[in-house]
Amino acid sequence: MNVITFESEAYQALVDKIDSLSQLIDIHQQKVNPDEAWVNSDDVCTYLGISQRTLQRLRTNGEITYSLLAGKAYYTISEVKRLLENRIVRSTAQSVDELCDQYKKRINSFQGKGK
Template identity: 50%
Template sequence: MKVITIESEAYKSLVRKIERIHSDIKKQAKEHATPQPDPSEVWVSDQEAATMLQVSKRTMQRLRSNGEITYSIRGGKARYTLAEVKRLLSGRVIRNDKTEGGKP
């Protein structure tokens, strides 16, 4: 390994330049970052919702008829907000906290 020595002021100047470059890169990343849309404002089609929920389009009709999912009809087609699909999806998660058959 080669040891290189520099003056204290030169080192401090180099560190300041590196910090400035780092902050400029972070600033550019923030400016070019795509803001995530609000799930309550993103609408998905019947087919997209069915795919996310891993159910058939007929099951989507049943969910609408039973009032289990809110929807909007636009141009004769059902649309759902992404937030509503996520709500329904999280409501169908089954947790396996219980032990089966007495096994831990």
């Protein structure tokens, strides 16, 4: 094991920089509009009460926009809301509210881990 020593002033400067970065991240995350948040297929299926196959069919037919990242599909919450508004998927607005709440909880849990 290697031991690294710091002068207390250098250590305090490093801690101050980390704290300021943490504050910037917190401020940025508070400004994020939940409608612009990205959620995965599992979340969409769970909260809309549809199957993975139904979601795949929506993608194939071009009825929902999505992005692929490492082979996994992600959707914006605003796109999920559009599905409901246009009656492409039968579900309730409460389902989308629950999806937004779940997203906020996930973001808050990440914030808690970083502190």
